[in-house]
Amino acid sequence: MKQKTTIICLTIATVFLLVSCGNQTTDSTASSAGTFDNPGGITTDGTYLYIADTGSNLIRMIVISTGETSTFAGSSTRSAGSSDGTGSSARFNGPEGITLAGLNLYVTDTGNNTIRKIVVSTGAVTLFAGSSNGASGSSDGTGTGALFHSPSGITSDGTNLYVSDAGNNSIRKIVIATQAVTTM
Numbered sequence: 001m002k003q004k005t006t007i008i009c010l011t012i013a014t015v016f017l018l019v020s021c022g023n024q025t026t027d028s029t030a031s032s033a034g035t036f037d038n039p040g041g042i043t044t045d046g047t048y049l050y051i052a053d054t055g056s057n058l059i060r061m062i063v064i065s066t067g068e069t070s071t072f073a074g075s076s077t078r079s080a081g082s083s084d085g086t087g088s089s090a091r092f093n094g095p096e097g098i099t100l101a102g103l104n105l106y107v108t109d110t111g112n113n114t115i116r117k118i119v120v121s122t123g124a125v126t127l128f129a130g131s132s133n134g135a136s137g138s139s140d141g142t143g144t145g146a147l148f149h150s151p152s153g154i155t156s157d158g159t160n161l162y163v164s165d166a167g168n169n170s171i172r173k174i175v176i177a178t179q180a181v182t183t184m
Contacts, residue, residue, distance in 0.1 A: 036060065037053060038056075039052070039053050040096040047063070052098040057095065058075075059071070059072045071088065073086075074088065074090055075088055076088050080094065082109070084127060090116075092116070093134075096152045103120055104119055109130075110166075113149060113167075114128075115174065142180050159175070171184045
């Protein structure tokens with residue numbers, strides 16, 4: 001038993017050497033780890049880690065091989081908002097969950113009660129599902145015709161997205177090809 005505990009401690013120590021947590025967000029070089037403000041979900045494509053940096057209202061990216069950290073999408077001022085755009089012109093409000101499906105990232109933009117899509121190759125962020133004015137609710141529908149209340153976790157099987165809709169105490173399914181949202 002003691003040996004397993006030691007292995008777990010070493011694994012945790014390794015993770016903390018890659019990136020550190022703090023109360024401000026900075027980008028980094030390989031020799032200087034970036035800091036995060038309440039990082040939420042994390043996903044990978046095998047080359048990069050993509051992190052929903054909840055407290056900073058950003059989507060961050062880490063090069064796995066070097067540890068270099070940068071902002072992938074969201075305002076450099078860390079200000080909350082809800083706007084589509086590319087890279088730093090996009091705004092999020094407390095993004096929590098993130099998943100990779102095909103060539104896109106999908107983010108639960110919790111404070112805006114929406115699901116956002118980011119094209120990995122360009123950094124273009126668009127509203128994928130949920131009300132464009134941030135209204136909360138629990139309505140099935142297609143794209144902006146659906147309503148969420150504080151969506152948090154998200155995962156994908158490649159064809160569908162599955163969202164934990166925390167404020168509604170439910171799991172929602174989104175068909176990626178059609179944007180149809182249903183409650184499971």
